[in-house]
Amino acid sequence: MADTADVVVVGGGVIGTSIAFALASAGVAHVTLLEKGALASGASGRSSALIRMHYVNEEDARLAWASFPVFRDWCERMGGPPVFTPTGFVAVVGPADAAALRANVEMLRKIGVDTTAMSPAELKTLQPHVNVDDVGAAAYEPASGYASPAEVVEGFRRQAQARGARILPWTPATRIVRRDSAVVGVETAAGRIDCGAVVVAAGAWAPRLCRELGIELAARPKALDTMLVTRPPELARPHMVVIDHVLGTYFRPEGDAQTIVGVPCQVWDIDPDTMPTGLPPTAPVEGAQLLTHRMPVMERAALARGYRAFDCYSADRHAILGAVRGVDGLYLATAFSGSGFKIAPAVGACLAELITEGRARTVDISAFRPERFAEGRRIAGRHPYAPRRDHQEPTR
Ligand SMILES: Cc1cc2nc3c(=O)[nH]c(=O)nc-3n(C[C@H](O)[C@H](O)[C@H](O)COP(=O)(O)OP(=O)(O)OC[C@H]3O[C@@H](n4cnc5c(N)ncnc54)[C@H](O)[C@@H]3O)c2cc1C
Known part of the structure; x- marks a missing residue:
């Protein structure tokens, strides 16, 4: 006899575990999460997990703002050790983007940030060690900082399980089963699970999983380099967390002694199962140049380590969230485009509301709907900055 669930979540990163937690909290009795490896073994476990609200579009800013209290007040809300380190945050732009930054700060202040x-x-x-020679303006968020990614995923798992969700690591979903215009189950190596709804929260694996269902996502897996x-x-x-739109990088402290540097990376269409995780030799050199340009005192820093990770990038660099039109019971929560960690709590709440009530209440996520690309309704801020060079997409 086939196993059953109300909802099966495919993927045990920060998004899948947050959704499982929110579904179980909403009273869904039978939630099963399938993770093909260990929890947080994809993008989430290697995330730099910057927690900030600065976006150029209101939709993401609202998701980040709704998520922020969960990180800040983690112990009271989720139990377990604290996961958030408040450092203060600045986003810096060049002179050509200074007016856009001021407009975006106004947009964020209206939301309440x-x-x-x-x-x-x-x-x-504010930060005397920062070189401001090529900076036109900065946006400051005193309460922002960064999170401990593995602790966050573990906390969502713990609380989802406490509310009755079944969390199955080392259990790949081998096929999502579709009958006519509805999903009816998920096959795993251990057998089939019949269910009424499936959420694809499979990160860089989502395009492949969806293709097997006949659904082409406007999204591609891309590598990210970090040192x-x-x-x-x-x-x-x-120091504070810095997102540097002039140089196309970011810096954040790690513990008391180290700093994480995002190194621009233009490697697309990786296979997340086989991609080498070491850095190419040019990456530390480039990372050091960017870091010492913005913080000259870092000339005396020592390279500790580096790694290559990945995430799924959509065609407009914003998440794909919502029900798939024409396939009843199929939901997507993927393509977070290097930016999904900070919004995971609100994404979980929104997906749970969408599944149980038919509409997300925490934040209106309709702009993130999967069919926006076919409709020509891509997400874009009203005051964008110069495009990041590691976001420029090569043609296939
Ligand atoms: C280096 C780096 C730095 C980042 N920095 C930030 C940042 O500062 N701030 C921020 O907000 N975001 C950041 N991000 C982005 C953020 O971490 C990701 O957007 C987010 O973690 C995506 O979570 P996810 O759960 O969708 O994907 P993942 O964590 O990749 O989880 C997907 C899971 O699905 C599983 N899976 C896949 N296929 C199957 C299957 N068939 N069956 C079962 N399981 C399956 C995988 O094993 C994986 O564990 C960063 C990402 C990286 C890589």
């Missing part, structure tokens, strides 16, 4: 626009001189006062340095004694104390 505590953020202010700063001149380069004000940024220098860690040990800071010099002159910068012993942790």
Whole structure:
């Protein structure tokens, strides 16, 4: 006899575990999460997990803002050890984007975010080690910071299980079973699970999984390079989290002594099962150039380690969220485009509401609907910045 569930979630990263937690919290009795490896073994476990609200589009900013209290008040809401380190956050742009940044700060303030626009001189006062020569403006968020990715996934797992969800690591979904215009189950190596709804939260594997169902996602898996340095004694104390739109990178402290540096990477269409996880030799050189340009004192930093990870990037660099039109019971929560960690709590709540009530209440996620690409309704901010060079998509 086939196993049954109300909802099967495919993928045990931060998104899948958050959805499983939210479904179980909403009273869905039989939630099963399938993860083909260990939980957090995909993008989530290697995420830099910057927690900030600065976006150029309101839809993502609202998801980030709705998620923020979950990270900040983790112990009270989720139990377990704290997962959030508040450091303060700045986004810096060049002179050509300074007016756009001020407009985006206004948009964020209207949502309720505590953020202010700063001149380069004000940024220098706030973070004296930062070189502001090519900075036109900065957006400051005093309460933002970063999270511990593995602890967050573990917390969602723990609370989902406590509410009755069944979490099955090392259990790949080998096929999503579709009958006519509805999904009816999921096959696994251990047998079939009949269910009324399936959520694909499979990160970089989602395009392949959907293709097997006859659904072509406007999304491609892409590599991301990251390096860690040990800071010099002159910068012993942790600095703020910085997203640098001038250089196309970001920096954040890791613990008391190290700094994570995002190194621009243009490697697309990777196979997440076989991609080598080492950095190419050019990456630390480029990372060091970017880091020392923005923080000259880092010339005396020492390379600690580096790694290549991946995520699924959509054609407009925003998530694909919602029900698949024409396939009853199939939901997508994927293509977070290097930016999904900070919005995971609200994404989980929204998907649970969509499945149980037919509409997301926490945040309106209709702009993220899968069919927006076919409709020509891509998500875009009203005041975008110069495109990031690691986001420029090669033609297939
Ligand atoms: C280096 C790096 C830095 C980042 N920095 C930030 C940041 O600072 N802030 C931010 O907000 N975001 C950041 N991100 C992005 C963020 O981490 C991702 O968008 C987010 O973790 C995606 O979560 P996910 O659950 O969708 O995917 P994943 O974590 O990849 O999870 C998908 C899971 O699905 C499983 N799976 C796949 N196929 C199957 C199957 N058939 N059956 C069962 N299981 C399956 C996989 O094993 C995997 O565990 C970063 C990402 C990376 C890689």
